[in-house]
Structure formats: C-alpha cells, structure tokens
Amino acid sequence: MDIFKIVDEIQKIDGDAMGRLEHATRRHFMSKIGSKLAAVAVPTVFASIVNKAYAQSAGAIDILNFALTLEYLEDDFYKQANGTANLIPAADKVIFTQIGKHETQHVAFLKGALGTKAVAKPTFDFTGKGAFASVFTDYNTFLTVSHALEDTGVRAYKGQAGGLMADPALLEYALQVHSVEARHASIVRKLLGAATGNASIKSWITGNAGAPAAVYAGEDNKTQGGVDLTGLAGKSDAAITEAFDEPLTKEQVLAIAGLFL
Template identity: 45%
Template sequence: MNIQHLITTIEKTDPEVYERLNPRRKVIQQFAKLGGKLALSAVPIALGSMFSKAYGRGTTGSVLDVLQYALTLEYLEAEFYTKAVASGIVPAGPPTGAFTTIRDHENAHVAFLKTAITASGATPISKPTFDFSAGNGSNNGPFKDVFTNYQLLLAVAQTFEDTGVRAYKGRAAELISNNDVLTAALKIHSVEARHAAHIRYMRRNLLSNTTIKPWITGKDTGGIGAAVQASYNGEELAVQAGITITNINSMAISVNAATEAFDEPLTDTQVLAIVDPFIA
C-alpha cells in the first residue's frame, strides 16, 4: 500500500489535513470546528474500499476476534455519544461541537470495522442493547442520571475514552500479521486518545479543577471515584521494559510524571468486565 499516495489523495479532499494532524494542542483547540471536514478518524473510512482486498487476504481468526471485540466497544461509544447529543443537556457552542464531532467519529469507526469484518468474509456481531446507567439492564445503575446531568455525562465519557485507549493498546499486537488492519486500528487508537484528552479538558474547565489533566496520572480517576476504578487500575506503573522511569539518569522525574508518560494496556478480560454493567 502506497501510504504517501493515499495521504496525497486525502489532502486533495481536505487541504487542512496536515495542519490538523501536526500540533496536538491545535487539534484539541479546533475540535468543535471539525464537523463536515475529513478528520483523522475518517481516514479509515476514506480508505475502506481500498483496504477491503487487504482484509480479505490473510485475516486470521485472531485478527477477526480483535475486530469484533473493537466493534463492540465502538458500538458502545457510538450509541453513547448519539444519545448524549440528542439529550439536550450538552451546552451549546464548543461543547456541543465537540460531542457532535466525537459522535461522528465513533459512528465512522463502527462503519469501518463492519466493512473490514465483512471484507474478511465474516459477519459483524450485532449491536448489544446498552444500559448506560451501568445497571446491567435495570436502567437504575450508579449512572442512571447520565443523560440528565452534564457533569456525570462528562465523567462517563472520560471513562469510556480512557478505557478505549487502553483496550486498543492491549490487543494491538494481535494485529501484527495484517499491516493494513494494524495501521487502521492504530489510527483509531490515536483518535480515541485525542477524544480522551479533550473530554478531560472539558471536565477540567467545567469543574475548575486543574488537577484533571489531558492524561491519566497514576491510577487516579480524575475525581470520578470507585465506580470506575477498574478502568484506571494498573496505570500507576513507573517501570517500563524493566527500567525504572522515576529519576532515570539522575533526572528529577516524579512518580506522577513517570506514570503519565505511558498508557498501560488492558486485557480483553479486563475490558469486558468493565463494559459488562453497560450491557443489558
């Protein structure tokens, strides 16, 4: 696959693509302005037909398992943001712009994954019935007010995004046998990371809480609490590849800084346990 040629084609559709893909902060600042343009998350969709032949060649059972697993997570996020935008509780202006953009990204991810699975000769799993109260179908779980309480909505959104980033990282290695699938999955992973950073930025502004950063510190939930702790456990690691990051090479690197530098993967078992209360 000639990636340079594909990027050139995308640039013809969206002349601003390079500008938006470069500085991370600028991407966040322009989040509300992305509607109607080809954002990074749309790259897999734009290439979907070109990827279809690649997906049909050498797609192993393990790769298909990962695609189906990712589809479940994207179904969850797509429906969550669709309901959030329709709820009417998201403030007008940049907040609504951000939620609408993320909604469109997640729905694009769903469409892309279904295309990839179908092109591989398999049938995409059906969308589950979700209970965003985290009540296993009772609609009376700890987040029952999620679509009437904006602060809670942002908290649940942050948890979904942080979990999604760790989930993609946890299974990326299983895609190494198919470069096209791996490339597309990592593009989605990078978009989910930007979603997480932006939602955290929105919570920081709403709560006037400067301790909420665009990234995870240790295993801190950002003030959400025990109900979502499972999504953050394991992030407190300060050792990478057997090397202790704190004070490495005699540099003054704190435990917080060391843990903020890396996202730790979640296994499929851990992710499915986190998601289970949201499935009716």
C-alpha cells in the same frame, strides 16, 4: 480522504498487499466510487476491499470484533447524547458532534473489514445499571461516563495492538484509531475538569487517579521495557506515570464495558 494514497501506504508496509488486494486497482476504485457515491461511503467501500486480504485469521477477527463492540458502545452513547436536547452546552456541542462522527466512522470501517463475520450490536444500558442514572440529564455525569469510555478505549486498543502484528495494515489502522481515541480522552478530561472545577482532572493521567477506578488500574506503573524508571533524570513518580498510557487486557476491558451491557 485520498483513497489511492492509503493503498500506496499499505503497499509500502506489505509488498504483497496489492497481489492480495486483487480488485484494488484504480479502475476498480473508480467504478466503485463514482460521482454518485457520497464521500461518507468511501470508508465502507474501502473496508470491504480490505476485507478480501485482511481479517482472515481467527485472531484478527476476534480482535476486530472486540474493537467493534467497544465502537458500537461509544457510537450509540454519543448518538443518544447528541440527540438529547439541553444536555450538552452549545459551546461544547461541536466537540461531541465531531467525536460522534469519528465513532460512527470507526464502526463503519470495522463492520466493512469484518463483513459477515462482524458481531451484532448489543443492547446498552448507559446508566451503568443505575450507577449513572442521570447520564443523559446531567452534563457532569455525561462527561464522567464519556471520559471513562474514552480512556478505556485508549487502553483497550493498546492492549490488543500486539495481536495484529501479523496484519500490518490492520495494525496501522488500529493505532490510528488509538490516536483518535486518545485525543477524545484528552479533550473530554479537560472539559470534565473545567465543568467540575477539579484542577486534578487534566488532559493527561497522573498515577492511577480517576473514576471509575477500574479504568485506571495499573496506570501508576513506572517500569517500561523491563526498566524501572523511578527517579530517572530526577523526574517525579507523577511525571513518569504521565508519560505512558498502560494497556488493559481484554478481560479487564470487558469487565468495565460489562457495566453498560
């Protein structure tokens, strides 16, 4: 991570950022990020500095805490899965180890940005109240829950992006996380399709096909920007729906996540 490049990019977006990031000078960073500070701690240190300028509005705090709850969920899920012997095949272990690292980093950033306003981590039931009882003993069940969580995360971040328009640096970060979650969803869907032999499960979503159904509600939408794209340039309805990910509202996301709380 080039911490100074990040600061420079924020300055490009928000010309007043450096004025509000009153301690964000190179000297300050060097005093905070000394040779004895492990590289893994850098995102947390940076987040604590960003907190001085951002996440001050009630709206931003609410959105970030909503995101943090989802990241807690995914972080704990992958920690348990990666720590369970004989669950994940050796060939796929490196993938889920990396996904787990990403989720831990997301939690660290959001907690750092929120500071004392961060919500506490809930207790999770990854069996989904019994619906996925074999989640940590059967690989296909684990993949099913994983792809549902990742696709929910993608749609959740997209659904909240508009609420961060007044906080451009946070919006940029949220969209970066959205991109990471989308890559997670893509690879997990590919692994699930291969593991189950179901050719209809691809790295992308066609229509509203997928389970649990609530995760994919509305994905068959063909109207974008107020324009009905049905039949556009001779494209099929399936192809049109594959080109867009639809947002989920906070209420829809909490209804899905509630299964694991």
